[in-house]
Amino acid sequence: MRMFSAIVSSAILAAGFAGAGPAVADDSIKIGEISSYSAIPAFTEPYRKGWQLALDEINAAGGVDGKKLEVISKDDSGKPADAVTAANELVASDGVAMLAGTFFSNIGLAVSDYANQKKILFLAAEPLTDAITLSKGNRYTFRLRPGTYEQAAMLADEAAKLPAKKWATIAPNYEYGQSAVAAFKKLLSAKRPDVEWVGEQWPPQGKIDAGAVAEAIAKTEPDAIFNVTFGADLVKLVREGATRGLFKDRAVVSLLAGEPEYLDPLKDEAPEGWIVTGYPWNAVSIPDHAAFLKAYEAKYNDYPRLGSVVGYAMLKSAAAILGKADSADSEKLVDAAEGIGVETPFGPITFRAIDHQSTLGAFVGKTALKDGKGVMVDVAYHDGAPYLPSDAEVKAQRPQN
Amino acid sequence: MSFYFVQFVTGLSSACSLFLVASGLSIIFGVTRVVNFAHGAFYMLGAYIGYTLTDRLSGVVGFWGAIALGALAVAAIGTLIEMLLLRRIYDAPELFQLLATFGVTLVVEDLVLLIWGPSELLGPRAPGFTGAIDLFGQPFPTYDLLLIALAPLVLAFLWLLFRRTTWGVLVRAATQDREMVAALGVNQKWLFTSVFALGVFLAGLGGALELPREAANHTMDLQVITEALVVVVIGGLGSVPGTFLAAIIVSELNAFGILVFPKISIVLVFLVMAIVLIVRPWGLLGRAEAAARAASGMVLSRWRPLRAEGRLFAVLALAVAALLPLVAGSYLVGVATEVLIFMLYAASLHFLLAGGGLASFGHAAYFGLGSYGAAIALKACGLGMETAIVAGTVLGLVGALVFGWFCVRLSGVYFAMLTLAFAQIAWSIAYQWTDVTGGDNGIIGVWPSAWAASPARFYWLTLALSAGGIALLRAITFSPFGYALRALRDSTLRAETIGIERRRVQWMGFVIAGAFAALAGALYAFLKGSVFPDNISISLSIDGLVMVLLGGVGTVSGGIVGAAIYRSLSIWVISHTDYSKLVLGALIVLLVVLFPKGLVGAFEAWRSVRTLAGLHRQNP
């Protein structure tokens, strides 16, 4: 009888799954989109708004090759395994032409490997890990955002100009933090052989014991600090560090801290004078950005975050690839995507054929307080291209098909 | 020297903030024996409600009023949940309350998101405690000093409350002898409710008091719950001073540990817990649990093998399952494969938990070892899929052999927490040992051999191995060994008196359960094509418990039904909404209230009533 009830319940569920696929018109092109909406909503919500805006614009302009573009969006609840399930549903059940999205690096890698196995194009939007285009790169995966190495390199350029000789690092204890610190150390030491690395702290992501970490770093008496923590950890570190005088008379270089997602929650306690990568949404002088900003504010009555730009650029790239290939065949899509140029709010970008990385760049500037809010000043946009690995480096690291 | 003093005081302030939340958990467990998983959710609610109130009320009175009101509001919510939910299930098997509070946690997480939005919310600093004072030449936050003063006050208050008031005496008496207190005419219901309210108040207070230190955010609950639980266990269950001591030890070890090993934080509390439990099986200040509570409140029904009718259904079910790929698309087949894998995983935990009375909070360790063993064998050693699956199973078996040897020396919640500690240690190894495991970026490219690559074929392979595994587990359950394991569950006293060696038999049971979980994990690696530390995560261990408890811990194989339903549901819900936690949590709460014996347990009870009624009709 136990078995019987199992059969009945699974039959009911199976019926539920079978009927799950939404009914869609045949004359549309479907893109499967996956991101960590429930796990990290602070960053994925603006991202979703970004691609929805792009979707509206594309369809208002007649779609792709006269066909309406449709995005089927799935949550991965922050787990790689669930992301693969979602990818499988999108590909096998919904019949999407390509996959796009993902936030966390490990989820990006899992979906990238799935895409490689199933031979379907995957446009990774947010994952920062360099492995996705280099050591674990594959024919079917493209990545939009500048990776950890690129952003660390942009900051290392600025850091090299500082007089500081003794450096300490604080980074979350996982791959992103580790590769960011490794890249920054390598690049800064190369430019400034006189630099000395005096201390490092590796708090677990999301669980920083900020007081103890701040004291431990202060004890090593560095001239400057390289910080990779973000989100709730960054808030705690900034508060504790400020109260304990950790940042007094010290230069701080911090990855991502200039992104509105991370800077805004700090309100009037946002640090001043930190050198950061980020997105100064109200101080961007790129012409394409003005149109994007206007449309975004009109649609959502809110300002864009960096995620919004990524989401927007992701869908524009996807549309460009689909338009250029003029086919839903994966091989043709990949061929079309290699070397394709796309207009984004940050200006034109190219997806390099050699490593499938886009040349989207990032803004580097200094944090400041203005009207009780953290902002970025002295901003400069760094195009990604000069910071990307050379052809020889790519060939050495990326598996060749 | 002054640095070390400041670091010590810094550690102390962390300890105090940890103690505030853990003390409530300790009280609730000590009296009601409920492992309140929702404690972290209440802590988070304290921070969010506190944030809203501090935003509205200003000034010194406003700020502290907001903190107090926030904690009280959380206590009110907690009281409501206790009265509406927990009261209905105090008589259900132990751990069932854990399931209910887990459901509450899921619901709260999504409600917080809906009410307060996704961004982190930074509250104001505490008026009068915004700056730092000079401590041996180093600036030290005055707010941290306030916390250091507050925690001992709370400790003293609790001590007086329990030792010097009538209420406290009654509560302690209820802890030791519920019937006697009931016989004295004391309303035990309200005693429990008041204790729960006090515990939740402390959680809310702990959360609200964090506002000047950190932004209210969505992951606060899960960050704090494991740590608080670990501290309570290290201190000794139900001992508030023990909790205080443990909080200090853990925080100071962290404060000084990171000076030598900057990466230690990720695993430190679990290492400390494992060592403490191995040396002192009841925590630092805890006492031996009076009697094994395994059987209390749990009506032990008779277990029997499937009869002819049941076997027929099993065969039919298997036949229907085998035909699935002929009618279903590859996505559905993939989902079915995943469900089958989780049925095997749940069956292995069910074998241990229901069949042996051993509640493992860390069963994912063996699932994960199976995954990693298979992935490493395939990618690093270049073995084929078939050998890799065997290798994964063997790695899980060996892991269970090692960890189990320590675990079976303990019992009850301490056993559960040691399994959790080992699972977290295994997790942190997978997370940190990048050269072998790939760290958090995992191992990718773990795909089946060509002959089994199509979804249908991999499904059939999984069906064969899962069904075989489940059948084998059932056969073991009814073998002399399974009887010995169950005898120990039913009555440890009697079993040991007739010469059954508890540790050896339970160790064997642990290893068998671990090996089958590892087989499931190895299959999972090939289904997903990749392996990540997630495969060893606490949430996977909890999923296992949820599946077993939903199915019914008093049944022979309820876990597999629980797994089929819960896993299918969660895949379906995640695919259809971003608020999957809200839906799943509400469903769990509902099922817990409707079916306190689990789904299969309820079904069996219903059927036996019907059978009896039928007999009465035949023999008037």
Added chain:
Amino acid sequence: MSILVVEELGKSYSGFQAVRDVSFVLEAGEMLALIGPNGAGKSTCFNMIDGQLAPTTGRMAIFGKSTAGMTPGDIWRLGVGRTFQVAATFASMTVAENVQMALLSHHPRRWPALRWAARYHVAEAERLLALVGMTDQAQRSCGELAYGDLKRLELAIALANDPKLLLMDEPAAGMATRERHALMGLTGRIARERTIGVLFTEHDMDVVFGHADRVLVLNRGTLIAEGAPAAVRANAEVQAVYLGAGSLYGARS
């Protein structure tokens, strides 16, 4: 030969002396009662003899073997059966399976993991259940038995290892008077037939004096009297203890 020798046995819990200098012997086939008011230390004595508690002082030997350091399981394997004050049985098994479980444990062999346990020692279990008069209940669920039946089942379990010594802590507690006499009569008969030595405690003095060959009286952890039932009954000190603690005979005698 004495099957159980207890010498100067003592147990103290953090200063409290629960049992002090208790010495006695038990012969094969003998029914020996250990009596005393509540809290006299009877259960403590039982738990030390069957290995659940380690004595603080003194020695014990069963069948001539010292039991120092032995677990309850070790003592069971020597050939000792035990019943508890509160019946301890396996509630998720049938009555027959309870006995079979004990038989499986008694016949050590490499348990083939995959044969059904319920198929082992069927005849032997039936015989033991017949002995205690529970044949017709063999297939009932243990969880639904009346308390008196549980006590009889415990006796059957205790007999499964063919013991030569039975330790019975209040075997008839919770039973009606007639049942008590029946159970102890049954125990006495089995003990004589198989020359089993029985050490038991019992509150009902009618039962004690009706079935015991010899009686030990324990008060505040110390043996105060020992001898044939009639002699113990007449002992002034015993009378004083029981009169002080309530009534030795009750209105019935």
